[in-house]
Amino acid sequence: MALPHLVRLGRDGYFFPSGDVRAVDTRLMELLDDPAARRPGGQAARRRTGEAGREIVVDHDSDRTLAAFEALYLRGAGHPAAMTALPLPPTSAMESEHDEYAARSGRR
Structure with missing residues (x-):
């Protein structure tokens, strides 16, 4: 359990029940299969999530x-x-x- 108070749910991270590999797998597949990434000029959720995470890291x-x-x-x-x-x-x-x-x- 990392620092949950730093996670802005759905913006820069997600929470999973401890040991729930299926929940992690499901979320990862959603990020990898994001249809927005396939559209011209579309920005994948995984890219938006990564950018949001980098914003919060600056203060930490x-x-x-x-x-x-x-x-x-x-x-x-x-x-x-x-x-x-x-x-x-x-x-x-x-x-x-x-x-x-x-x-x-x-x-x-």
Whole structure:
């Protein structure tokens, strides 16, 4: 289970029940057999999905993610330098992101 809170369902990814190979196979075949790709000037769903995925990845590069986690841990430890190191969203935003993750993953 990767990061479900990053998936915009149907735009840049899909969810599948754990171990449901048939569901993955069905979705892959739909993407591969997309009739839009066969029309002149048509853009395949797989291309649109890939482009949408690349858009969201820009905000989640490893350096930025590691810096955010480091700032969180330092703040949690009360380290003075962490208070200005990286602006973090307010707790309510973090909680709402967690709630969205929990809802999408079925982990309430």
